[in-house]
Amino acid sequence: MIALTFDDGPDPLYTPLLLDLLDQHGAKATFFLVGEKARAHPDIVRMIHKKGHTIGLHNDIHRSNWFFLPFAFKKQLIRAQTALKEITGELPLYYRPPWGHFNLFTLRDAKPLRIIMWTAIPGDWKEQVQPAVLAGKLLKERKSGAIITLHDSGTTFGADEHAPANTLKALEIFFADEGSTHYQFVTVDTLLQASRRSKQ
Structure with missing residues (x-):
């Protein structure tokens, strides 16, 4: 089993195309969504949910946790959770901090969300990384238990x-x-769930 995960969406152009591609290959994925983008594109969020993919949080705005004070961090996280619950009817269970940035209170204040990082992040946010090169990186990281981080939106800081x-x-x-x-x-x-069963 491999978990493909997608950060920074939803995106009005690329997320629907990605959902079609996943459908074609019978693949399920996990989408770590930005709250403000989810509010802007609720139909796409509902589409992700309806197709059986998992939705997690990626902050309410795509800002590094290095720049949040504790109260502000918790407040924006709750805002994102609330938005996703209003759209899908379910509270998200998982959280991934933008850029993987933690601060002293991220672990404490993100609870009860479970933080999900990755085993591989191939760097697909730059256009100069050509498809064949990126595919080669994906093939290199293809192993059971892998959590691979990709992006379905290029509208965040530092991305193309x-x-x-x-x-x-x-x-x-x-x-x-x-x-x-x-x-x-x-x-x-x-x-x-499969990992827990294998350890029992």
């Missing part, structure tokens, strides 16, 4: 707007590779 187009092409190559047929592409939730 149309970099997700390369991500989609790289995923097509990755899914088409014969070796990928031996893996299930599952949500983080499914991966964690």
